[in-house]
Amino acid sequence: MATAVKKPNLIHQVSDKPRPAMKHLGHKTKKTVPWVDVDDDDKSRKTPLKRNNDMVNVHDQHHSARKSKKARHSYLSMSDLPSENGDASSSNHSRRRSSGTAGPSASSTPRLIALQEQRRQLPIAQGKDALIEEIRNNDVTVLLGETGSGKTTQVPQYILESGLAENGQIAVTQPRKVAATSLATRVSTEQQTPLGSTVGYSVRFDERSSSSTRIKYMTDGMIVRELLSDPLLNKYSVVIVDEAHERTLRTDLLIANLKTIQKQRNRPRDEKGKGNADKMSPLKIVVMSATLDAEKFSKFYHNAKILYVKGRQHPVKIYHSASSQPDYVDAAMRTFFQIHTDQPPGDVLIFLPGQEDIESLENSIKLFANQLPCDTMDVLICPMYAAQAPGQNAKVFTQTPTNTRKCILATNIAETSITIPGVKYVIDTGKSKEKRYLARDSGGGFDTLLTKDITKSSAMQRAGRAGREGSGVCFRLYTEDAFNSMELSAEPEILRVSLTASILQLKCLGQDLEELDLMDKPDFDSIISALKTLWLLGALDNNKKLTPLGRQMASFPLEPPHARSIIASQAFACTAEVLNIIAVLSSSSKLFVDVSTFRDEIATARQKFRHPAGDHLTILNAFRAYEEVADSESKSARREWCRKHFLNERALLEAKEIREQLRQVCARAGIDWKATCGENEDPVIRSLGHGLTMNSAFLQPDGSYRQTMGQSIVKIHPGSVLCDKKVPAIIYDELIYTNQIYARGVSSILKSFFVTHAALNQRNA
DNA sequence: GAGCACTGC
Structure with a gap:
């Protein structure tokens, strides 16, 4: 616990130490602030984030790249691009009805006019023509766009208007479902068409698209899944890989496949001839990234051209700690009270690695907040992490009461997934937890979940959270040297997760992961471990060839062990039970929520479902009990029942959706999903055992x-x-x-x- | 007695 400090005035103690590393203090030359200001000059007060070393490096990289004959990268800032006359529908290449994109005549309500005006004001709007020209002239374009540039919403629309995608759809991939659905909604509004017509989306359990859909926002997992039925992705004439810098496993697989697909689809085309007599329509690839590793994407795609678009963010002042802070929880608390007592109103967002630190810091802050003089503002603490009881997280979004400062203690959930309004100050501990698969050639690999230093990209992303609505301040609890020695961006997922599911999926495409042209190739150990697992499950034979069982397993949207359990349940005639359990296990939220303050109550409530055979049958009991309630009671009664039993209804509702999908897969595979073993649950355990x-x-x-x-x-x-x-x-x-x-x-x-x-x-x- | 970042099909 970080509550060794007893009096609030000790908050400043850390700053009384000598500060050898300090170069410059901000406008507040308080002796007690141990911060180093990264802005040595004030030239760039408008965009302090750009002052970060790695942003500067981008310029350097691009300059040197320009000199090199081989690289074709160019640094197109918005000022370099020819500006457009403002009316998007006047584009020469527009062969489609203009959809009233920017034409004032087409807009009816003031809201829509404002919307179109907003579009024109986006940084990317000025580079539109140049951008389209580049995409037209190149098979692959890498677009480096800072946050707020408007690339994700505008680029697909520009491509649509330009007629570049006349022979097919434009796919825009996203790592997360919420992003795909909300972007589609936004862009369909801009196009003034109902969602699901011109602009649609496709995510698991939810599809809004039709034969007239031209722009489709989708999750990367969805398009990788589509490869199974359409290996050349013929439906699409342009694929935009957004958020490529996140390097999710699925994005990496997509990027690799797109390269070979493009080779095949664009091959028959005569270099000079425009006559496209070929059956295959060519494919355009646009890779969009928000961070500085665009070079890597470019190199992978034969030195594809890199375009750069400036972002738009409010200025964020960044301070580094003068000395390293090993006890980051304690340092975070001191910093919070410095802000609270010295700084103007505005909410504080503190990034911490996990639940344990969040709870510890919450207790320390509460303890001290009570001892503050009466005239200081109240403190409202909002913890926020994925495993938290639903509803607790919602507290973050409520209006901050008057004379109160909200203090949000969050994990990485607030870095990309959730945007919290009202944040003016960010405290960054520089730590996060990372799951990493440790392959063992014995086959008994396991995951590690350990606290790690974050990356530069992450640090910048966190700082940016202070500048969403106005200028902000970010306090980093690590030195500038520490920042400089951080990795540029996170290690791609493909290097640190289990590859079992991906290898099986690729086998169905007739591909071997070890032969795939990947941006980063996983360790041999990791591949061996996955192959061994698949062999044990019966998905591969002794020659690493896909078995019929393996093909059947791949048809389930599940981890191979879970798919294997379901298939095994057929022989034991207990598919109904196994589906229930697997559906709950596959839900993205946890069924049993833990709130440490109610530990005893939870234990008592859960006693009712407890099964001596273990967790799987306990889950089954809880799910069955819920369904009995669900059949007979109202919606609010169901919710109340869940609350009383400390069950997360969202997990149960999602499980029901997953179960429905799994039933359909079973039906197609000829597995009777209604088969039940009744009271004798031994077959259920046996089925699970096979997986x-x-x-x-x-x-x-x-x-x-x-x-x-x-x-x-x-x-x-x-x-x-x-x-x-x-x-x-x-x-x-x-x-x-x-x-x-x-x-x-x-x-x-x-x-x-x-x-x-x-x-x-x-x-x- | 002891604990768990985040996605996706």
Whole structure:
């Protein structure tokens, strides 16, 4: 705990130390502020973010790139681009009805006129013609656009108006569902067409598009899934990969596939001839990134041209700590009170790695806030993290009461996923938790979840959160040197997650991950580990070739072990039960919410669902109980029931949607999803066992559990109903290393299962 | 006695 400090006046203590690193103090030359101002001069007060070292580097990189003969990169700032006469519909290339995009005559309401005016004011609007020209002349274009440039909403519309996509749709991929749906809504408003006509979206469980759809916002997972039915993506004539810098696993797979698809689709075209007698229409690729690694995308696509568009952000003043702050929770608290007592009103957003630190800081701040003089503003603390009880997170969005300063304690959830209004100050601890898969050639790999230093991109993103509505201030609890030595951007996901599902999916496309032309190639160990898992599940044969079982597994939108469990349930006639469990496990939110203050109440409420066989059947009990209530009660009664039992209804509602989708897949595969085993639940565990064979452990004489595939000692996670129980053998959903290796989602299983299962596998092999 | 960043099909 960080509450070693007893008196509020000690808040300033840290700043009384010598400050050798200090170069310049801001306008407030208070001795007590230990901050280093990164703006040595005031020339760029308008865009202090640009003053960051890596932004400067971009210029340097581009300058040197321009000199190099090989690289074709150019630095097109908005001032370099020819400006356009303002009316988008006057574009020479516009062959479509102008949809009233910017023409004043077409707009009817003042709101729409304002909207079109807003569009014209976006930084990217001035570079429109040059941008379209580049896209027209190049197969691949890399667009580096800062936040607020308008690239995501405008570029697809420019392409549509230019007629570049006449033979197909324009796909715009996003890593997150909310982004895809909200962008589609926004852009369809701008186009003055109903959502789902000209502009639509496609995300899991939700599709709004039609045969007339020209611009389709979709998740990257969705388009990778589409590869299975349309390997050349013939539907699309332009694919825009947005947020490419995030380097999600699916974005990387898409980028690799687009390269080979483009080679095939653009090949028959005669270099000179415009006559497109070929059946295949060419594909244009636009890669959009918000950070500085655009070079990498360019190199990957044969030195594709990089275009740069300025962003629009309010100025954010950045201070670095003069010395490093090992106890970042304590440092965050001191900084918060410095802001609270010295700075004008405005909410504070503090970035912390996890729930534990958030709770600890919440307690410290509460303790001190009570001791402040009466004339200071009140403090309203809003913790915010994904695992938090739903409804608690909503507190963040409520209007801050008068004479109150909101203090938001958030994880990375507030970095990209959620934008919180009213934030003027950001405190950045420089830390986040990162999940990383540790492959073991024994096959018993596991995830680690450890606190790590963030990257420069991340630090800039966090600082930017202070400048959403007006100028802001960001206090970094690390030195400028520490910032300079940070990695530029996060390691791509493909290098740190389990590849099991992706390798299976690629096998269905006839591709091998190890032969794919990827921007970053994963470790050999990681591939071997995934191949081994797939072989164990029966998805691959001894020659690494896809089996019919593997193909069937890939048809489920699930992790291979879960898909395997469902397929196994057919033989045990308990598909109904297994689907219920897998659906809840696949839900993005947790069913059992933990609020530490109600621990005892939660334990009592959960007792009702507790199943001696473990977590899987406990989940089944809870889901069944909910469905009984759901059938007979009103919506509000259901909600109340969930609240009373500390169940997250959102998880249950999502599980029902997933279950419906899984039932459809089952029906297509000829699996009877209605098959039920009734009261005898032993077959359920057996089905799960077929999917989780590699996730099993045996009890040792000393009372610990040891992996069956690997040598690690694992502990049952405290959140499990089997915690502290000693059963001969367990299966688990996942293994996660924090302080120890914990097994989560645990069920008891007969040891003999593994003997018969192994025999069965051998016979099949 | 002890605990868990975030996505996606």
